[in-house]
Structure formats: C-alpha cells, structure tokens
Amino acid sequence: MxxxxxxxxxxxxxxxxxxxxxxxxxxxxxxxxxxxxxxxxxxxxxxxxxxxxxxxxxxxxxxxxxxxxxxxxxxxxxxxxxxxxxxxxxxxxxxxxxxxxxxxxxxxxxxxxxxxxxxxxxxxxxxxxxxxxxxxxxxxxxxxxxxxxxxxxxxxxxxxxxxxxxxxxxxxxxxxxxxxxxxxxxxxxxxxxxxxxxxxxxxxxxxxxxxxxxxxxxxxxxxxxxxxxxxxxxxxxxxxxxxxxxxxxxxxxxxxxxxxxxxxxxxxxxxxxxxxxxxxxxxxxxxxxxxxxxxxxxxxxxxxxxxxxxxxxxxxxxxxxxxxxEDEARARFLDRNVSAVPALALQALRREMTRVGHLAMQLAADATRLAPPWPAPAAQAGAQLARQLQTLEQLLQQVGTFVSDVSRQALSRDVAEQMPELLRIAGYYDTLARVMAQAGQQVLRTPRTQALEAGHASPLDALAPACAAALAFFEAADPQAAVPESSPGASDALAAVDAAHAIFDATYEDAKAALLRAGALGQLEVAAVHEWAGLLGDMRRAVEQGHKAAARLAMLPPLLPLPNGSAEAPIPSPAGQ
Structure with missing residues (x-):
C-alpha cells in the first residue's frame, strides 16, 4: 500500500x-x-x-x-x-x-x-x-x-x-x-x-x-x-x-x-x-x-x-x-484579444465607430444623390443601397457583441461612462442609415413628375437646394473626413457640422413651402407633393441623427493618435534607427 x-x-x-x-x-x-x-x-x-x-x-x-x-x-x-x-x-x-x-x-x-x-x-x-x-x-x-x-x-x-x-x-x-x-x-x-x-x-x-x-x-x-x-x-x-x-x-x-x-x-x-x-x-x-x-x-x-x-x-x-x-462588413478594429483590456477595447471601439459613421454617411450621401437635381439613377442603385445597409447592420452587430464581451470585465469609471455614449452614437448612425436607405428606395419608386403646363419649370427644382445642403451635411459629418478628434481642430470640425446643419434647416423649410405651393397651384399632383415632402422629412430626420452623433463624438475625450504607418506603408529597415 x-x-x-x-x-x-x-x-x-x-x-x-x-x-x-x-x-x-x-x-x-x-x-x-x-x-x-x-x-x-x-x-x-x-x-x-x-x-x-x-x-x-x-x-x-x-x-x-x-x-x-x-x-x-x-x-x-x-x-x-x-x-x-x-x-x-x-x-x-x-x-x-x-x-x-x-x-x-x-x-x-x-x-x-x-x-x-x-x-x-x-x-x-x-x-x-x-x-x-x-x-x-x-x-x-x-x-x-x-x-x-x-x-x-x-x-x-x-x-x-x-x-x-x-x-x-x-x-x-x-x-x-x-x-x-x-x-x-x-x-x-x-x-x-x-x-x-x-x-x-x-x-x-x-x-x-x-x-x-x-x-x-x-x-x-x-x-x-x-x-x-x-x-x-x-x-x-x-x-x-x-x-x-x-x-x-x-x-x-x-x-x-x-x-x-x-x-x-x-x-x-x-x-x-x-x-x-x-x-x-x-x-x-x-x-x-x-x-x-x-x-x-x-x-x-x-x-x-x-x-x-x-x-x-x-x-x-x-x-x-x-x-x-476588402470585406467592408468585417470589423477592422474590434478583436476579442483586446477586449480583455477595457481601456484599450474602448479605443478600438472608438475607432470602429468612426468607420461605422463613415459608412453611414456614405450611404446617406449616395441616397441623397438619387433625388433631383441629380440625373435619374442607374438601374442597380436600389441593390447597391440595400448592400450598403446590410454591411452597416453586420458591423453594428459586431459592435454589440464586442461591447457585451468588454462589459464582462471589471470596468474603470472612464470606460463605464463612455461605453453607453458609444452605444447611443451607434444608434444614431443606425437610424440615419435605415432612414436614408428607405428614402433612397422611395425616390427610385417615385416618378419625377414634370410641370403640368408647358413652359413652366419643374416644381421639383425646389428640392435642389435642400438636397445639396443635405449632401454637404453628410460630407461634413463624416468622422473620417472631419478633423481627427485627437487634434486641436476637433472643435473646428464640429463648427463645420453645425454650420452645414443650419444651412440644411433653412433650405428644408424653403423646399417644403415651395412643394406645397406647387400642389396648391396645381403644378404638382397632391400625391406627389406628399411623397416628395415625405422624402424631405426623412432627410431632415437623418440630418438630425447625424448632427447628434457628431456632437456626442466631439464630447468624448481625445484619442491617442494612430501608430505611424499602416499595412500598406513602407516597412522601415531594422538597421535604420
């Protein structure tokens, strides 16, 4: 024994x-x-x-x-x-x-x-x-x-x-x-x-x-x-x-x-x-x-x-x-290996959210270009919008999974405060993308009604300033196109977004009033008035969502700058110290 x-x-x-x-x-x-x-x-x-x-x-x-x-x-x-x-x-x-x-x-x-x-x-x-x-x-x-x-x-x-x-x-x-x-x-x-x-x-x-x-x-x-x-x-x-x-x-x-x-x-x-x-x-x-x-x-x-x-x-x-x-629907910065360190996971999430915002603004801009005064869209424009929305939805799904993984860790106060803000911003981008995808599909289904009497300009010309202002806003509010949050010019970027938002609000009111006048004068069918006014309303809602997202992003603490060089940048020689 x-x-x-x-x-x-x-x-x-x-x-x-x-x-x-x-x-x-x-x-x-x-x-x-x-x-x-x-x-x-x-x-x-x-x-x-x-x-x-x-x-x-x-x-x-x-x-x-x-x-x-x-x-x-x-x-x-x-x-x-x-x-x-x-x-x-x-x-x-x-x-x-x-x-x-x-x-x-x-x-x-x-x-x-x-x-x-x-x-x-x-x-x-x-x-x-x-x-x-x-x-x-x-x-x-x-x-x-x-x-x-x-x-x-x-x-x-x-x-x-x-x-x-x-x-x-x-x-x-x-x-x-x-x-x-x-x-x-x-x-x-x-x-x-x-x-x-x-x-x-x-x-x-x-x-x-x-x-x-x-x-x-x-x-x-x-x-x-x-x-x-x-x-x-x-x-x-x-x-x-x-x-x-x-x-x-x-x-x-x-x-x-x-x-x-x-x-x-x-x-x-x-x-x-x-x-x-x-x-x-x-x-x-x-x-x-x-x-x-x-x-x-x-x-x-x-x-x-x-x-x-x-x-x-x-x-x-x-x-x-x-x-x-090359797969847009795949998260570039989110990784389960970094989710174990909440402070670093937060930075990764911030960078992925910038990319989500870029894709949302890109979709909104593409949908805006389907409306007058731009030329009639190509036949595959609807399918392209659907693919863009699907890509964004898949990305947002990965963001949600990543946040759940990070939330299982012990979070510092800074991380715990920023996480809900990022989820709120994700919600803004999600709503913006859905609204503009739906608006783009509506434009494709709506005939571009001409003036009812010969010699009159098309009443849809009144949409042009509002659509151009919406496009300018979506380009200004793109987080990748704006001044990086970590730079001293972040406030200037937000000021540009605020200015673009104010311009759209003014042109929106003018365009809506012009459409109603055209309907009242018989220059545009009442059904068409409702459809194009609904499109303007969708644009306004999307612009509001984008403005809220930009303002919330600007309120977050600055990020550390990205590392010098990228995957495609020349690789320094070890000897070149």
Missing amino acids: STTATPLLAAGTLLGGIGLFLLGMTMLTNGLKLAAGRALERILAAWTRTPLHGLVTGVALTALVQSSTAMTVAAIGFVNAGLLSFSSALWVVFGSNLGSSVTGWLVAWLGFSVKADAFALPFIGLGMGLYISGNGTRRGALGQAIAGFGVLFLGIELLRQGFSGLGPQALPALASDLQGLALAVLIGLGMTVVLQASSATLAVVLTAVAGGSLAVEVGAAMVIGANVGTTLTGILAAIQATANARRLAAAHVLFNVVTAVVALALLGPLLALIDTVGQWLTGHSDAVTQLVIFHTAFNLLGVLLMWPLAKPLARFLLARFRSAE
Whole structure:
C-alpha cells in the first residue's frame, strides 16, 4: 500500500504545482493588464516607433506579465484594434520571445534558491489585501497581479516536491541522439499546447532537470519545442481576426520555427560552450543555469537572425491575406484579444465607430444623390443601397457583441461612462442609415413628375437646394473626413457640422413651402407633393441623427493618435534607427 501511495501523492503534487503555476500566471497577467489601462496604450504608442524600440518594449512587457503567449495574443489584438502598426507589432512579437527567457531566470534565481513559503506567502497576503480592499479599481488589479506572482512561485515549489517524490527514474529516459531529441521537441510542443503557456513548460522542465529526472540536452530540446508550441495560441487568436493580425501570427510562427531549427542544429555546441564558460566563471557546473542561459541564447540568436530578414519578411506578408481587408462588413478594429483590456477595447471601439459613421454617411450621401437635381439613377442603385445597409447592420452587430464581451470585465469609471455614449452614437448612425436607405428606395419608386403646363419649370427644382445642403451635411459629418478628434481642430470640425446643419434647416423649410405651393397651384399632383415632402422629412430626420452623433463624438475625450504607418506603408529597415 505504501509503495504506491508515495508515487501517487508525488504525481498529485506535480499536477497541483502545474495548476498553481498556471493560476498564478493568469492572475499576474490579467491583473497587470487591468492595472496598466491606458498607460499600456501610451507605452505602445511612444515606444514602438522604431524596430529597436518595438523589440525593447516586447522584452520589457513580456518580462512584466511573465507570458510571451499573452503578449503575442495582445499584440495581435492591438494590431486588430489599430493601436499598433504591423511593422511595430512585428518587433514587439520578436521581443516577447526574448522576454520569455526572464521567466527562466526568475525560476532559477528565486524558485530554487529561496524558500518558497517565506517568499511567496507574503506576496499572496499583500496582493489579496489590495484586491479585496480595491475590487474593481486599479489598486485591486495590482493586488491581483501581486497575489498571482506569489501563487506562481508556490506552484514552482510544488513542482519541486513532486519531482523529488517521483525520483530521478520516474520519467522515461530519452537518449541524446537525434531521435531522442526530436521526441523531446515534440513532448515540449505538446506540453505547451496543453498548458497554453510556454513558461509553464519551462518551469516543469527546469524543475525536472534540477531533480535529475531529465538530462540537460533533453530538457533543452523540450524548451525548443515549447517555443514552437507557443505559436498555436497566436494562430487561434488570428483565425477570425483582421489581415494584419493573421500576418503577425504568420510572422510569429516563422520566427519560432526558424529559431527552433537553428537552435536544434547548434544544440550540442551551444550547451558545451555555455557549460565551459559557466565552469570558468563559477568553478562548478549548474544544469539549471546552463539551461536558462541556453534558452536566452537561442532566443537572442533568433532575433539576430530576423534582424536582416524583417524587411523582406514584412513585405512578403503584406502581400498576403488581403481579402479580409476588402470585406467592408468585417470589423477592422474590434478583436476579442483586446477586449480583455477595457481601456484599450474602448479605443478600438472608438475607432470602429468612426468607420461605422463613415459608412453611414456614405450611404446617406449616395441616397441623397438619387433625388433631383441629380440625373435619374442607374438601374442597380436600389441593390447597391440595400448592400450598403446590410454591411452597416453586420458591423453594428459586431459592435454589440464586442461591447457585451468588454462589459464582462471589471470596468474603470472612464470606460463605464463612455461605453453607453458609444452605444447611443451607434444608434444614431443606425437610424440615419435605415432612414436614408428607405428614402433612397422611395425616390427610385417615385416618378419625377414634370410641370403640368408647358413652359413652366419643374416644381421639383425646389428640392435642389435642400438636397445639396443635405449632401454637404453628410460630407461634413463624416468622422473620417472631419478633423481627427485627437487634434486641436476637433472643435473646428464640429463648427463645420453645425454650420452645414443650419444651412440644411433653412433650405428644408424653403423646399417644403415651395412643394406645397406647387400642389396648391396645381403644378404638382397632391400625391406627389406628399411623397416628395415625405422624402424631405426623412432627410431632415437623418440630418438630425447625424448632427447628434457628431456632437456626442466631439464630447468624448481625445484619442491617442494612430501608430505611424499602416499595412500598406513602407516597412522601415531594422538597421535604420
């Protein structure tokens, strides 16, 4: 009985250690993302302007959140939300791979040299105190991160106990030949896919090597496999994402695969060199430190390999995955990966709302051009209007889903106040588009009645000033055509919208009075008067909705500027710092 109890208990301890490590990492990552809020966006805007800045930012942020997988998924979300350009995000992802080696150093320095109880428990106590006293605030989020840091190291302690209980012979022996190393790579890849965190795999491997259950060469091969396995989460995050996000996921896969191939080819020489230098510096050989240095070295080697290849790689990827960007009905900025950070999700929603407003104003302008004084519309004009409205409705549906996802998170006061405003603005654009689509279809069905007596001008000429004023308003109220909200000229843009609104109101009254006179004088049939007056009324309602949307948008806090460059912009050379 006792002979089987100890291995079973050790195996349970091992599983518990992995669970605690993953729990701690999740708490740490989520807490820091919530605590950072808009500061994270400002860091991304200010520190990713050059490849070197992007690389350093990727290293630093990954070292902070202790998860290259989370950072890569976040980078994909930031690209989707328009907070990062593709070229900047490329180097953030490369830096996140290098930053993941910090986890190994923490495990080696603190996990094996400091008593876990004395180190981790105070962090858990302090963190939970902050979390409970400040739940829903930035202090509470920081407390969650601090508690997660402590839980993470409790997990490492349980891993050590588990491997100690199992003994050095508990794991199947893997040879250090090519076949054994290839199998170790696959095991490391599989563990990362299952655990969804390469850092967890690294912690397991380091504790196994420290306990003598794995040879250093085999552990190194498993770490290489973990680096490849971490790309799966990025691939899954990019499946339903924008073209830029899928390009970024492809770049991440290429980086990790190329790095893994080179590291596996140089495995023996690298480990021998690291061991020789370590013995020369310290006088003894430490397997854990050797493995941590190897992990750092081959990630650094990957960055050096990509340095000259980044520019052609970016150009190659920018020529792919273009179909999604050509789909107007697909959200460009909304992404489930960024919805986990409410402050950033709000910025993404603001940018998507600008695009929704542009499409709504475009539809309204196209519908307005169907009325006099413009020429009779083409036969396919009605179908085109229907497609435009369907596109906008699909986008608004995605906006609603995204808002629901964000609302499940703990929201700061700023985010909680702006979210209803954005939904109200979405409602204005929705109503405007529906009204103008219906008005356009009505114009297509209504005959352009001429004067009843020869020699008279058409009474429909009275519509021309009002239609022209409506068109001028829709063009002025287009959020993409107006001065950006983040610039000092935002008030000037709103003033232009106000002026266009006032002009339409004046011409509307004149046009309506002219139509009624034409009906009273018998120049226009009464039924036609009602139809064209109804069209004017629809235009007026749409203009009112657009004016409310523009005024509400102008009242929101300014956005940070979009990152320099776009998907189609030239990609800066890494050397051109």
